[in-house]
Amino acid sequence: MTSSKQSGIRLAKRLDEVGFSDIVQMRNKVMAMRAEGLQVHALHGGEPFFETPDEIKFAAVRALVDNQTHYAPSSGILPLRQALVEKLAAKNGIQATTDEVIVTVGGAQALYASFQSVLDPGDDVLVFSPYWTPIGDLVTGAQARPLLVATITARRNGIRKTLEQFSTPKTRAIYYNTPANPSGTVFTRAEAEEVAAFAIARDLIVFADEAYEDLVYDGEHVSIASLPGMAERTITSYTFSKTYAMTGWRAGYAVAQEPFMTALRKIVLYSTNGVTTPVQYAMLQALATPESQIAARREEYRKRRDLLVSALNEVGLQCEPPAGAFYAFPNVEKIHKNSRTAAQILLEKAHIATIPGSVFGAQGEGHLRFGYAVTIKEIEDCVAALRKHIA
Numbered sequence: 001m002t003s004s005k006q007s008g009i010r011l012a013k014r015l016d017e018v019g020f021s022d023i024v025q026m027r028n029k030v031m032a033m034r035a036e037g038l039q040v041h042a043l044h045g046g047e048p049f050f051e052t053p054d055e056i057k058f059a060a061v062r063a064l065v066d067n068q069t070h071y072a073p074s075s076g077i078l079p080l081r082q083a084l085v086e087k088l089a090a091k092n093g094i095q096a097t098t099d100e101v102i103v104t105v106g107g108a109q110a111l112y113a114s115f116q117s118v119l120d121p122g123d124d125v126l127v128f129s130p131y132w133t134p135i136g137d138l139v140t141g142a143q144a145r146p147l148l149v150a151t152i153t154a155r156r157n158g159i160r161k162t163l164e165q166f167s168t169p170k171t172r173a174i175y176y177n178t179p180a181n182p183s184g185t186v187f188t189r190a191e192a193e194e195v196a197a198f199a200i201a202r203d204l205i206v207f208a209d210e211a212y213e214d215l216v217y218d219g220e221h222v223s224i225a226s227l228p229g230m231a232e233r234t235i236t237s238y239t240f241s242k243t244y245a246m247t248g249w250r251a252g253y254a255v256a257q258e259p260f261m262t263a264l265r266k267i268v269l270y271s272t273n274g275v276t277t278p279v280q281y282a283m284l285q286a287l288a289t290p291e292s293q294i295a296a297r298r299e300e301y302r303k304r305r306d307l308l309v310s311a312l313n314e315v316g317l318q319c320e321p322p323a324g325a326f327y328a329f330p331n332v333e334k335i336h337k338n339s340r341t342a343a344q345i346l347l348e349k350a351h352i353a354t355i356p357g358s359v360f361g362a363q364g365e366g367h368l369r370f371g372y373a374v375t376i377k378e379i380e381d382c383v384a385a386l387r388k389h390i391a
């Protein structure tokens with residue numbers, strides 16, 4: 001029987017345009033190749049090379065043994081929020097109260113809650129591009145539209161001028177990620193001030209994503225919410241995934257003022273009702289990590305960056321040393337102009353797994369993302385494969 005009536009068994013329309021991550025597809029390909037017994041240089045991911053430090057794990061175990069297994073306040077346990085307030089003041093120059101921070105299930109939930117809190121259907125969000133892929137889907141999932149602004153063009157022609165060119169009467173917000181995934185761009189203080197001036201002049205909200213705040217090799221990390229007039233219009237998201245190697249713990253937080261906090265609290269309450277209680281004790285312990293340890297790991301990443309970037313340039317894959325995060329984003333047109341094809345060729349010929357640049361927005365085309373948060377040995381093996389197959 002044919003019917004023009006739509007089936008009742010269907011999904012919410014707002015999910016129609018929400019995609020699934022291409023990064024997961026590459027992960028599956030790598031697993032299939034490994035299952036065939038092939039050696040793969042896996043540089044497609046974004047996970048730290050070290051394990052969660054023992055003292056953090058023990059804090060979670062201790063919490064379990066002490067029966068910290070009950071409901072916690074859905075915005076986070078008070079000692080953790082107090083420690084976050086201190087960290088934000090000391091490290092980010094953000095003055096917040098314990099009511100202005102919320103503990104989230106990774107940076108991912110902080111970002112999801114931010115977009116859901118602010119965006120109405122039909123709103124536009126300025127997004128520097130190339131950008132971390134889920135951002136496009138998070139914006140679209142809130143029935144808003146990402147307006148892609150090429151980071152390179154903006155930095156060359158003037159950030160404020162470029163943002164003005166791309167913005168529309170429907171523009172409500174800017175997504176501002178520094179250090180950036182995938183390009184490793186670290187915006188300077190002067191650039192942050194330009195973004196801030198534009199946001200204030202246009203009365204926009206800023207979604208600041210500082211997942212890689214501890215991984216700046218050249219320059220300084222500037223939290224845009226610390227600039228004058230910005231704390232009241234910025235929701236900043238953080239994660240424990242990268243700094244403390246806690247990807248699987250799903251630990252993050254957001255800082256914002258009212259009215260945003262009320263909305264963030266509602267979304268966290270009705271989605272997860274907070275973060276697993278023992279995980280919050282582990283987070284508290286992680287915050288006690290001495291800065292010297294974080295700096296030592298940063299130097300480890302710098303070594304990896306320098307090794308990989310010099311090899312990429314040597315084989316003709318032009319790459320500026322990224323100032324932050326743990327990704328290199330070379331131009332790979334020498335392999336193929338289409339980055340999906342280039343990734344396929346590199347995987348088949350050299351068994352190097354990367355992510356096609358076009359996945360991160362049209363501005364990423366012609367590039368591949370190499371994640372260098374792997375062991376030195378893995379970088380050396382990858383470099384040998386590049387020299388053998390690409391030079």
Ligand SMILES: Cc1ncc(COP(=O)(O)O)c(C=O)c1O
Binds near residue numbers: 046238240
């Ligand atoms: C730019 C950026 N923001 C946020 C996140 C969120 O990380 P998580 O959800 O693991 O805390 C990531 C993770 O890769 C990222 O690259």
